[in-house]
Amino acid sequence: MSVTRRGILTAVPIIGAGVLGVGFWRMLSDMRSGAFDPRAIKNPNVGKPIPTFAMPGLPGLGDGFTDAELKAQHRPVLVNFFASWCIPCVAEMPGLRAISRNMPIWGIAYEDKPENASAFIQRDGSPYARVASDRHGRVAIDWGVTGVPESFLVAPGGRIIWHGSAALDPQIYEAEIRPRLAGL
Amino acid sequence: MFGPEQGHFALALACVLALVQFAVPLWGANRRDARLVGLAPYLAVSQLLALGYSFLCLVMCAVSDDFSVQNVAANSAVSKPLLYKITGVWGNHEGSVLLWTLILAVCGGAVSLFGRNLPDILRGRVLAILGGVSAGFQMFCLLTSDPFERVFPAPMDGQGMNPLLQDPGLAFHPPILYTGYVGFAVPFAFAVAALIEGRVDAAWGRWVRPWAVAAWCFLTCGIALGSWWSYYVLGWGGYWFWDPVENASLIPWLTGTALVHSAIVVEKREGLKIWTVLLAIATFSFSLSGTFLVRSGILNSVHAFANDPARGVFILALLAIVIGGSLALFAWRAPSLTSTGLFSPVSREGSLVLNNILLCSICAVVVTGTMYPPFMQLLAGRTISVGKPFFDAATIPLTLPLLLAMGVGTALPWKRAQLARTFSHLYAAAGIAAIGLALCFWKLSGILPIACGALAIWVIAASVSDVLRRIGLGHTSAQGVWERMKNLPRSSWGAALAHIGAGITILGLCGMSQAEHAIVEVHIGETRSLAGDDWTLLDVHDYIGPNYKAMQADIAIRHNGKFVTILHPEKRDFTTQSQTTTEVAIHTNFITDLYGVVGDRHGTGKDTTYVLRLHRNPLAPWMWLGGLVMAIGGAFSLSDRRMRIGAPKRAAARNMARA
Structure with a gap:
């Protein structure tokens, strides 16, 4: 079969669907192993220094910290x-x-x-x-x-x-x- | 007689029948064996009967409180009202999959029954494809989500149903929405059958269109109903949240709308064949992926289904077979389909192509926005969420030219149009749209709402003027107008109605963009004002309902001192599930909704205050009214004689001979 414009255009949907499918499969297998969690909350501060703060303590448990x-x-x-x-x-x-x-x-x-x-x-x-x-x-x-x-x-x-x-x-x-x- | 074991058996029987329905007609069609092909309708009907019986069994289990069935025990309770015992059957994963396959079987039955005009081979192949899809999902049902699974020992009472789902609107939302989703299986089967046959012609377009229109009507109603439900049940004052589950229904609606339009070109002009076949495959593929990926837990949604990755793998394999198979067939066979109808860019066909391009662009935007977060997390490990700002910014600019083209499109003749002449028909509509623009400038704020509002008025005006022109109003006598009205095809009336409905919906959305709300904390007797209305909390009292305790507020609304209404919003505590729901109170005059929600009670005695949420939502009912008008328009065009009868018998026979 020679490569024609029509042939390419008609092949695009299956390639797109294939990419999506592989992605979904990866997500599902990662979900089972725990590596992918769609409900995970990623904190943007990871890797950064802690923010500045000073807080009081609780009654009977000593001073707070900064x-x-x-x-x-x-x-x-x-x-x-x-x-x-x-x-x-x-x-x-x-x-x-x-x-x-x-x-x-x-x-x-x-x-x-x-x-x-x-x-x-x-x-x-x-x-x-x-x-x-x-x-x-x-x-x-x-x-x-x-x-x-x-x-x-x-x-x-x-x-x-x-x-x-x-x-x-x-x-x-x-x-x-x-x-x-x-x-x- | 209607026990869970009988139901389970009937489901297995239906699955076997569906497999036979898949294999035998395809084999028969290949061997040109008319007897084997002729079995297809009988198999489809018997599959439907078996599955209907199975579904009835599940309903009977729920009605008779058979808590030995896991599904009933987990989702029902003795105290649940009868209506919700029945509708609760499809309010959970297992039951909804069974309903899904039942509707698919109903589609097969409908093709057997109403498809008598189809050539036998085509009908056999269509039913075979439907049978194959059915078999896959019945297997999914049997192997991974068996609704008839038993528990031992059986509990004395069930865990009850999510109170949010105990609502008449939601009770009938899934069947209508699923009918929309699954209905697109029929155009899909037609597309696959045509690819196997290697021929798409005007007759094919004529056969496939009524099925696409019917599915589209249901999907439109289903989406509108779902949006209405979230508006009046969830009590957030919103109607659409661009949530993955909502997008999952919008995506096939967009491609389905494109399909309904492009099939016209196939029917009338034998053009856009490959494209129409692809749309038919894509629409059903999106329906499938949407309904099922939502349940795999990949998409993070507020609509919780029991997430189970194992189930997800089964679904994905099934999707790969159905979607991958049909797309592979498409890539292989479609290049051989040739178009015959030539047309100039400025013509009815040209406008339909533009409609398709714009609808598919909007669809691509929605798909991108929905898929971006999970893929971003997979590839880059970052969690992000894509929400309203993206979707609004990306879809509205594409909607504007779509609305503009909607007004012009129906006024254009086929093949080649003279713009000057077409525009001369549209002066009146343009004039009304200009007045509408002024009105929008006065009433709305924000450039996009104003543009959308004016264009929506343009669409409505152009659709009305198109119908008036066709019936010759002002040019012929009253008698002549009446004659022309009777002779104007129902599909023209339907198209005009559907376009008017779209305009009404857009106007509703524009109105809602101007909604105002306030969250207030008040004592009894206190008054707060919002956008010219004075809201007074008169009283709050408690009462006990059938399976909940409720707190009801009486809120009086006055406009400029004139009494408007008393709202009674409630907050209900469902004891079995320890869940609270809010019962929104809405007063509507079809122009503006006054929408009240009662929240928490703070303090005691004289200091007791109540949190109230007050909304003023202009044109809110129009959003769903427009959806209804669109669906009625679709139904109207379905009643068109040409659609009902399809191609004449003789033409069908000739096609058969050629096949």
Whole structure:
């Protein structure tokens, strides 16, 4: 069959459909392995330094913290946004306690009454090395938080190297966080 | 008699019948064996009966609260009203796939019944293709989404249905929309059959067009109904969100609209054959990809279906066979189809080509916008969302010339037109459009709404003036006008109506671009004003409904001190699903909708305040009214004698001999 303009034009639809089909197939297979999540929330701040902030503490849990203190750390820190009104955060607590045996977790109470947040994390033992209160969610906006719980892995010096928008558990720690600690 | 096992068996039987319906007529047509080909209609009808029985069984399971059936247990409950027990059957993935295949079988039955004028071989091949698609999706139903799956032990009560779906509008939205989607399977089957045969002629165009028009009518109604539902149920005050699921219905509508127009050229002038065949394949392919990719979870949508990548792989394989197969056949056979009808760029054909180019460009924009986020994430690993700003900016500039051409197109004669003469017919319409433009400048703000509004008025005026010219109003006596009115083909009336409907819809969209809203927090007795109306919260009271608790507000609206209406928006708490819904209250005078929503209650005692959302939506009802008028126009042209009868028997016999 010789190549004609008609032949080319009539072949275009099948090529287009083929490209789409291969793309869809890749997406589906990546979805099964977890590499592709259409509902994932990507944080634009990953790879950038943490924003500037200063937050007060929660009653009975010491002072809050600032970006300078976080930057001054010599070990990677997991920063976790939570709230006492958030059901996934309740579910996340045992997982956080398990992770806290391996690395420090700093908690930020998001849009929560300080007394509620304080009672919530003290109920079964706090996983947090330090806790601060973001009473009106102002700091969360700078971090690009879209909901709670969300967590950030912050390298010494204050660069964000990982972001997670699901409740954390030891599996996620082993799969996503621990491999990243090795290079720090 | 109508138990789940019988239903399951009937589904399997239908699947086997569909496979036979696929294989036997194709084989028979190849061997020129009239008896084998003649079996196709009987097979199609028996497949329909088996599938209808299966569907009835599922409905009976839901009605009789048989919670041993997983699907009923997950989506129904004893306390659910009977209407929603029935409509709930297709309110979930498994049931909707069964409904989908049932409608496909109904299409096959319709072709068997109404296609008696078709040459036997063509009808056999069309039914075979329909049978093949049916078999694929029935297999999908049986293997990955069995609606009759049992649970043991059977629960005492079901989990109930998403309360948002308990609405008469949504209850009938899926069947109508699916009829639209699936209806395009018939033009698709005709296209594939024609490719196998290697011949597309005027008779083919005449046969395929009524099916395309019928599917188009249903799809138009389905989209309008869905948009109306989201307007009055979701309570966001919006009507279209450019969500992937909505786009999935818009894309085949755009190519389907192009198909309905290009098939005219095949029928009248034997031109645009390859293009029409491609549109028929593309429209059904888009219908298929849309309905099913939405369920695979690839597209991130607010319309949640149970996402299951395993199911997605099966669907994708099926799509690859149906779409890939037909496109491969197209690439192989289409170059041999030749056009005979020559025409100048300025002619009816030329305007239809322009219509096709513009519709397909809009379609390409919508496809790009819908596919961009998942492909961007796949290739670059970045998540982005494409929304209203992109779609508005990209589709409206393409819509403007489309509207302009719509007015001119019907006034052009076939083959070759003299522009000066055509324009002389359009002076009146242009005058009205100029007045409309002034009106738009006065009432609307923003350059695009003004341009769209004026062009919509132009389309309506040009369609009306075209009909008036054809019936000779002002040129002949009243008797003569009456005679001409009777003789004017129904399809001309239909085309004019459909164009007027499109104009009305566009006007509605322009009106909605000027919508105003306010979110207020008020005490009982307080008044707030919005765009000249005073909204007063009179009272709020609680009551208990059949399966929910409700809070109802009474809001009085006055315009310049004159009482207009009292709205009763509600907020309902569904206890079984611990979900709340808002019942919007709408007062309409068909020019403006006053739209009230009641939200949260804050505080207690004297300090109690209520959050209210107040909307003033100009011309909102016109959007759906226009859709209805478009569909009525389509139905009108379906009733055209030429469409009903198709090509004369003798011509069909001659074609048969040539085949």
